[in-house]
Amino acid sequence: MTLQPMRATATAQPNIALVKYWGKRDVALNLPAAGSLSITLGALHTRTRVRFDDALDADDITLNGEREAAQTRKIGAFLDLFRTRAGTAMRAHVESGNDFPTGAGLASSASGFAALAVAVDRALGLNLDARELSMLARRGSGSAARSIFGGFVEMAPGTRVDGEDAFATPLLDAAAWPLKVVVAITSRKKKAVDSRAGMQTSQRTSPYYHDWIATVPGDLVIARQAVQARDFEKLARVSEASCLAMHAVMLATRPALIYWNGATLDCIQCVRALQADGVAVFFTIDAGPQVKAVCLPEAAARVADALREVAGVEDVLISGLGEGARIDGDGA
Ligand code: PMV
Numbered sequence: 001m002t003l004q005p006m007r008a009t010a011t012a013q014p015n016i017a018l019v020k021y022w023g024k025r026d027v028a029l030n031l032p033a034a035g036s037l038s039i040t041l042g043a044l045h046t047r048t049r050v051r052f053d054d055a056l057d058a059d060d061i062t063l064n065g066e067r068e069a070a071q072t073r074k075i076g077a078f079l080d081l082f083r084t085r086a087g088t089a090m091r092a093h094v095e096s097g098n099d100f101p102t103g104a105g106l107a108s109s110a111s112g113f114a115a116l117a118v119a120v121d122r123a124l125g126l127n128l129d130a131r132e133l134s135m136l137a138r139r140g141s142g143s144a145a146r147s148i149f150g151g152f153v154e155m156a157p158g159t160r161v162d163g164e165d166a167f168a169t170p171l172l173d174a175a176a177w178p179l180k181v182v183v184a185i186t187s188r189k190k191k192a193v194d195s196r197a198g199m200q201t202s203q204r205t206s207p208y209y210h211d212w213i214a215t216v217p218g219d220l221v222i223a224r225q226a227v228q229a230r231d232f233e234k235l236a237r238v239s240e241a242s243c244l245a246m247h248a249v250m251l252a253t254r255p256a257l258i259y260w261n262g263a264t265l266d267c268i269q270c271v272r273a274l275q276a277d278g279v280a281v282f283f284t285i286d287a288g289p290q291v292k293a294v295c296l297p298e299a300a301a302r303v304a305d306a307l308r309e310v311a312g313v314e315d316v317l318i319s320g321l322g323e324g325a326r327i328d329g330d331g332a
Contacts, residue, residue, distance in 0.1 A: 014107035042322030113140030114147035236282035263312025
């Protein structure tokens with residue numbers, strides 16, 4: 001038997017989709033029904049430590065210092081994908097922590113599964129390439145496939161039934177267009193309906209679901225061109241349109257998925273007022289109440305000041321764009 005390190009620590013960062021995905025073409029393999037395009041954030045981190053241990057009878061999973069049965073089952077099933085490849089049944093200790101609020105629309109599942117995929121790959125000595133890591137991260141959470149990479153990233157939905165063509169690829173480095181993201185936190189409560197359950201209900205019941213899916217390929221063409229040309233106005237228009245179309249699908253879901261609160265809407269109005277004043281900024285919102293205002297670097301301080309003044313905004317974070325998932329230090 002070759003000697004594997006059996007332990008590793010990795011860091012990954014959440015990403016925010018500008019062209020959103022909401023819907024799956026295969027639930028078991030977690031294949032998205034459409035592509036997406038995202039930016040990986042620099043200032044928020046998930047750090048995950050993994051240690052395989054043949055003395056363990058069951059996986060021992062701690063997330064932000066807590067053990068929870070549902071998470072242990074979900075992460076155990078994710079670890080099985082790697083155990084099968086490595087030909088081992090060994091259980092693992094996993095300790096993962098975020099330096100930002102979990103489960104509140106800040107994409108903690110994206111950074112969480114990306115960090116876990118990279119750490120487990122190293123611990124088991126699998127040496128998978130980034131494309132394979134992206135496909136495996138996707139099995140944990142659709143958006144995690146994108147956090148394997150930094151900067152601007154595009155996720156391909158693929159067409160194959162085995163999902164082997166559904167992975168993310170990097171489009172542009174963070175340094176090539178260093179946008180800023182100002183995150184307005186409007187609530188720290190865990191959301192009532194998670195993305196996985198929410199998108200399945202939308203797919204079944206929202207009268208707009210099919211029209212929504214049909215908009216995505218065209219939006220991706222525009223967003224890709226905007227990124228390549230560093231055309232902020234063009235990226236702003238397509239990103240806001242994609243976000244609002246996704247939320248329209250959510251609102252028309254039965255029962256309705258209303259992820260916004262009053263402050264969310266006030267933040268949107270605040271961003272629109274800044275735009276009317278000539279500030280280079282646009283908003284995007286995921287399955288949660290936080291508003292992410294994407295802007296040119298020189299606008300970040302003004303955008304943050306304006307959002308801080310909105311009633312109901314609890315905190316404002318400013319982030320640059322960041323790197324993909326990686327092993328920390330010597331990996332141990
Ligand atoms: O990563 P998931 O499968 O939980 O879904 C993420 C869904 C959105 O964040 C709302 C959109 C996206 O493309 O990230």
